[in-house]
Amino acid sequence: MKALTRRARKDHWRYQDIVREHGIKQAGYKGEQSLDYYMDFLPKTNPPFSIFQDLRLPHTKESFFQMDNTLLHPNFMLILEVKNYKGTLSFDPKFQQVIQEVENNPLLSLPDPILQVKMQEMKLIQWMKSKNLPLLPIERLIVMVNPKAVIKVDSLHGLVERHVIKAPALHDRIQNYLKKYPDQILSKKDYKRISSLFIKEDTPSETSPIIQFGIIPSDIIPGVFCQRCITTSPMTWHHGKWLCKHCSFVSATAHLPALEDYALLISPTINNKELRRYLLLDKPHTARRIIQSSGADYINSTQGTFYTIKI
Template sequence: MEEQLAKWNSGFFGERSLKYFYRYLPKKDIIFVYNVRIFHIGYHFQIDTLIITSKFFMILEIKNYAGHLYFDDKFGQLVRTLNGKKDIFEDPILQVKRQLFHLTHILNKYKLPIIPIEPLVVISNPKSFVESSPTYKEALKIVIKSPKLQNKYEEFNNNYKENILTFKEMKKISKILYKLDEPYNPDIYKHFGIQHNELIRGVLCSKCDSTNIMNRVATSWKCTSCFSISKTAQIQALKDYALLISTQISNQECKNFLNLSTRDQSHYLLNSLKLTYTGTTRSRTYHLDSLLNS
């Protein structure tokens, strides 16, 4: 789980760092579409960033790999060497070309104007060294480091003279893509082979070791280890419940998950958060979605 989290964090910080370079693009003439995942011909394809202009589109496949990166066209792979260790990844050039294929078909399906689409692989880690096999001509055209994004935009803008889309059509395309977006939300229990009874229940202390449980004392929570006190520790616990189990919770489920002694305590805590709910008093279900957005 920690390995997968590290990979996700690497991608997240890579995309976030690229936003520094977006500010050098003419924003009034551009619409950005971020992280859309769309189902097409039995397969989900995902685009990190799509830059929509009136003349052309740019698909950005963003990689935050550190180390020495070698693009190998003979075997369709990316070889990363870091601290003396070699790792093999699928060639991101092939990835972004697949995204181009799927996006073109989606645009055709909705009878949108035909517009040039330029795929790019953007290496966002400033400490990476990029190299390709001598025969891999596409790598020289498609792979760039983050600081070259503005240059590539200006190159495409000079190459394509005709305005194909109005700004209204650009907005329409972005709305269609976001409407088709199906975010990846796997069953993490199946994904990692975890049983529900393996979860640590109760309110965890944020001041010391995260496995230390806090007890409900009067109107507060008190850690059994460091004895710190909190009035709002239940909020993080309910966020964990929403992320790990369900965004809906009953009074009894709250009592069990927070290790409370009475249903009155859970009823008070849930109502104090002013959550939306459905059902009557006895069969009420509270919705935790608002906690995830706060």
């Protein structure tokens, strides 16, 4: 998404959707990193919790459901949905929404994460039944990882208090679950079987952002971007180096990020003609020298020489 945000033409009709999706993914990634710190302090049990991150399981033949973090214990299971929201967050489960208020921004209505994890639990139970797995209690939590976020409750206070916590409270909440479910339900065999099936049936999404947003090669901005002034005005190749006309920055390797963007967004392979068009070069021997210096492997075929871009 970062490469697409950088390379997509700003006048593309879905550019704002691309920027928004990139922001969501960045916030989610930072949220997961923040939660990892608290996951290191899970209560010590025997056997220990098995943690499955971004578990994506089949729901129907054509659909899947995904959970941020799934904790498996012989006594119970816990679904953790991580939210890295900022500002003031007013939970209103009566109307299935969270109202986000950020300074100097209009109010924003977000989907209800309590309903989201409830649906995840329902689909997880259906999946377990379809595999003839023993059922065990399932708890679900929304973990707010932004320490500066302010949480308010507009309706159904008890429901919100049961399911929404800030990250530092995770340890104590899990301790409470261990007290609530003192009896072991899963045998060692069933525990291993569920773990193995989680790993076996986990299906990472293969949807490319290019496909998701209907991007075609002509929607991608060509050229080598300056890494100093972060302008999309292309640098020019001059006497074996790239020169930025905007800030006068000079670099011999500024093409490497551009090649990585090409591999991620268009194709992992490229020929000399395509390389000249993309890097805005005139001479075939210049393009050949640049791609060879990047360490790219090459393949000779009846259609010419193709280079495999190293990422």
